[in-house]
Amino acid sequence: MRRTPLRMAALATAALLALAACGSGDDDSGDGAGSGGSTVSDATIQAALEKGGNLTVWAWEPTLKEVVTKFQAKYPNVKVNLVNAGTGNDQYTALQNAIAAGKGVPDVAQIEYYALPQFALAKSVDDLKKYGAESLNSTFTPGPWASVNTAGGTYGIPMDSGPMALFYNKEVFDKHSIKVPTTWAEYLDAARKLHKADPKAYITSDMGDAGFTTSLIWQAGGKPFKVDGTNVTIDFSDAGSKEFVSTWQQLISEKLLAPINGWSDQWYQGLGDGTIATLATGAWMPANFVTGVPKASGKWRVAPMPQWQAGGNASAENGGSSLAMPVKGGNKELAYGFMKYANVDEGVQIRLDGGAFPATSADLKSEKFLATEFPYFGGQKANEIFAESAQDVVSGWSYLPFQVYANSIFNDTVGKAYVSSTTLQDGLNSWQQASAKYGTEQGFSVK
Known part of the structure; x- marks a missing residue:
């Protein structure tokens, strides 16, 4: 999914x-x-x-x-x-x-x-x-x-649902004495430490993905899309969007993200050989590890999502x-x-x-579901983490009534931040403007 x-x-x-x-x-x-x-x-x-x-x-x-x-x-x-x-x-x-x-x-x-x-x-x-x-x-x-x-x-x-969790390569983390991050600030530090220790290794891969971006903004409490009938507001200057941009821009600027598209052969290879060390995604992911990265069985584990604020317990959906x-x-x-x-x-x-x-x-x-052991994750009862994440999904999120179109132009707007001097915030602003223009043309009242 x-x-x-x-x-x-x-x-x-x-x-x-x-x-x-x-x-x-x-x-x-x-x-x-x-x-x-x-x-x-x-x-x-x-x-x-x-x-x-x-x-x-x-x-x-x-x-x-x-x-x-x-x-x-x-x-x-x-x-x-x-x-x-x-x-x-x-x-x-x-x-x-x-x-x-x-x-x-x-x-x-x-x-x-x-x-x-x-x-x-x-x-x-x-x-x-x-x-x-x-x-x-x-x-x-x-x-x-x-x-x-x-x-x-x-x-x-x-x-189904996609409450998010952090999948991480325990073998890579142990090799470089990296602590599993509990906040996105710690995640940034882990990215720096890993790439310094092994220039071929990255904390994760990202070339710009609409679903991933909106999920992290969602987790940060952002509500950039508001829909009331045909009245639509698009605003990426909200606090949650800024929270995401403040961390992710550093990962982009410092070249700490593998320039690899998800679901490509190179991506699967990176997950398998340890050059991509984490993946923040939905709870539907385990089956894809089993079938797509079989040789890494036993090396990966699951942890709760890093938090934007220390001590928080916020999550979001990704997929479903x-x-x-x-x-x-x-x-x-x-x-x-x-x-x-x-x-x-x-x-x-x-x-x-x-x-x-x-x-x-x-x-x-259910006890049966929560007690399920995942051999791929070293026998870990990962459903306990996924189930907790499902209960911690931040409420109040809305998608655009033309989200399919908006996502189709994501790489032409926000995606530029990954391959040029365009900043992530400028990319989001461009996405906002292009989506608003389209919505207006379709008869919505867009603010």
């Missing part, structure tokens, strides 16, 4: 927002309940599951394969076509194009939390309150639940997805039944067994 910069979304975003006029009243492709009208009862949903039919689900999350297998075993009259239409932006582009064309739209789609408001704004996904989703608020942790609730509706069911129902999809009751099975009922444990990180409060508190 990684977060990567979206480079192509600008081509499709205007088309998505233009679909705002194409709400459920124009939907003639579905054969179930639309987003309006009376509430659909649990009995009606169960009857749809028993009756069966065909479902098309677009998702890239690997544990859903086993969910589909067991779902079909429980409901043998249902046939699920699980399609990997691409990861993140690739799928969003395909989904936007299918919606615009009015054909080939899936019944269920995986949509990351940061992207969901844009689809909700365009009225291209159903408000799930009609199906009783509003009653699930106590089922999920606050961060993911807040992420699927926007503009007065519930537009997805949380599938929901399952949503495109308005132009069909089989509504059946689709909702599948989503609930996958994200609320039996499917949750199936996905946990496959290595997913839950968004469900009960699972985060």
Whole structure:
């Protein structure tokens, strides 16, 4: 469930927002309940599951394969076509194009939390309150639940979450007598000590990533995006943004960050050979270590996120997805039944067994989950750290209603700070201006 910069979304975003006029009243492709009208009862949903039919689900999350297998075993009259239409932006582009064309739209789609408001704004996904989703608020942790609730509706069911933690190479830290940092000031000192001891080694890699940047600002208490209907405020002069800039600019200026893009072959190599010593990211990361960096098993450990203020316990989300129902999809009751099975009922444990990180409060508190030992991390019970992080996510964060587009231009604005004399603050200001210009062109009142 990684977060990567979206480079192509600008081509499709205007088309998505233009679909705002194409709400459920124009939907003639579905054969179930639309987003309006009376509430659909649990009995009606169960009857749809028993009756069966065909479902098309677009998702890239690997544990859903086993969910589909067991779902079909429980409901043998249902046939699920699980399609990997691409990861993140690739799928969003395909989904936007299918919606615009009015054909080939899936019944269920995986949509990351940061992207969901844009689809909700365009009225291209159903408000799930009609199906009783509003009653699930106590089922999920606050961060993911807040992420699927926007503009007065519930537009997805949380599938997982990405409370942040610091993954660090214990072998490298021990070799150079570096203490695991508890604050970002200590993290900066550790970066200096490591690079001085081994010029080939870096505390982490970063070439500019929208998701990572906003997550650290979020953790610092920043709220650069404020949304009230069509009124939007973008302000990177807030205290949290400045807190982030004050530390990260030093890491950039002193060349203490490996100039390597995340998820590249060189990045995996750096994680494996110790030249990239830490990674601050979401709790979904362990499975990627196991499959992507197998030779480093036993060398890495997990620690709580460094704090912006000594003694703090603030965290943020990085990544995570929901399952949503495109308005132009069909089989509504059946689709909702599948989503609930996958994200609320039996499917949750199936996905946990496959290595997913839950968004469900009960699972985060279960003894079995917390006691899980991770051989890759030397037998460490890492879920204890992840679960605590999930409870410490700073409240009040908002994404832009056009965040997909904003992230697509991140490297053209903030990214310049990593490769030129542009400062990080100037890059954020440029991102602010370009995003505001786009929002205004799309009919928002942007301040």
